[in-house]
Amino acid sequence: MKIHPIEIYQAKKRIAQYVTRTPLVRSHALSNQFEAEIWCKLETMQPTGAFKLRGATNAILQLNEKQRKLGVVAVSTGNHGRGVAYAAREQNIRAVICLSSLV
Secondary structure, three states: OOOOHHHHHHHHHHHOOOOOOOOEEEOHHHHHHHOOOOEEEOHHHOOOOOOHHHHHHHHHHOOOHHHHHHOEEEEOOOHHHHHHHHHHHHOOOOEEEEOOOOO
16 A cells, blocks of 8 residues: 555644654664664653554544544554544544453
């Protein structure tokens, strides 16, 4: 699936007020170890602690009115589920997050 750069810009604009703009920080240790400029994007500063909030928010914001009323379902045992749950709550949309069970 090809994504046109304009779609990335539109998503960035769409989610801007709902996600935290996180900084890039140079990692001196990694830069020295690999003899290259290594920068880390601090997505742990998102309310959910992970970058998955960006994609989840973008998806939730693109739901039409009928879809919003039906709610959303996600299958995830981690960051994606947290992102979907958070984004849905922020938009007052019902979300069901299905987790696997360890038996």
